[in-house]
Amino acid sequence: MVITDEIWEIIKNNDKKLDNRLWYGVVTTKIFCKPSCMSRLPKRENVKLFCSPKLAQSEGYHPCKRCQPMDKILTNEMLVKEVDLILKNCYKEELSLEELSHRLHSSSSYLRHVYKKTKGVTPRQQLMMIRLEQAKTNLLTSNASISEIAQSVGLMNTSYFIKVFRKHYGSSPNQYRKMIKNKFNKFLKSR
Template sequence: MELTDSIWEIIKTNSKSLDGKVWYGVKSTKIFCKPSCPSRIPNKSNVLLFTNLDTPVQNGFRPCKRCQPINEIVSDDIWVDEINYILESYYDQNLTLAELSVLAHGSISHLRHVYQSKTGISPSEKLMQIRMDKAEILLQNTKRSIGDIGNDVGIPNNSYFIKLFKKTYGVTPHQYRVDRIN
């Protein structure tokens, strides 16, 4: 089904007129919703339409925790998977807990509580793990500067990036790179 201007207007205004007939998926988050979902309006270019409720799931989309498009409460385990997908997808951006909660279609406090109870770490700690893992790979496989690598993984402050890397790996990024060469 094509995303026409009239369907886009229904999504933008959270109209219930197409609920149960059409669902939309957001390619950047892999979440699908009812047209009436009160979550933030996605970028139009990231929207896919579905006329069959089975199709989004078959295409790897997860139901929205907020609007519950399959009329079932989304399990916390599925939601944590969704949050991890978002963290992996947006690690290189300035991703705050507030922005994460918008992307994952839930409240900040509930997201933090559920994520911590299911994983044992906070979403912020997971984001930092992802960033450090990505930085380690870049240090091993590229000759990019330390500052560029910090920026590439979402930590544009060079001294802060070095401090976090040293806290994680016990050595500075430069020392890490030198030790890997020798």
């Protein structure tokens, strides 16, 4: 479906004319909305049109919490799953609470409250755990430098990465890599 200038104007102006007849998805966030949604206007090139909410869902899009395009309330559990999906798939990006709330069309304070109440950690803490687990994997499966590994998981400050890694795992990334490789080599020699 092509986004005509007329349809774009309806979306830009949050017009209700096409509500329940047309839905638009934002490619970068995988969220879909009614044309009247009051959320921040996406870039036109990031918008995809759908003739039904089911079609949007079949392509991996999730309903907006703000406009509720399926006329169903997005539960807290669904919101937490959406946060987890973004964190898992986008951990390399700079993901502030504000960015998460923007992507999910929710307020940052509400998002943080619901997530912490449900999971026992904040979205930021969960993001760091995902990054550290991925860094651990990268340490064991590549010969990349510590700096390269830090950057590959979205942490641009290498010394901060080392500090957080040490606090979480009890050793620096380099020590961890050497320790695991030594254990593996001993295991191979014992066979």
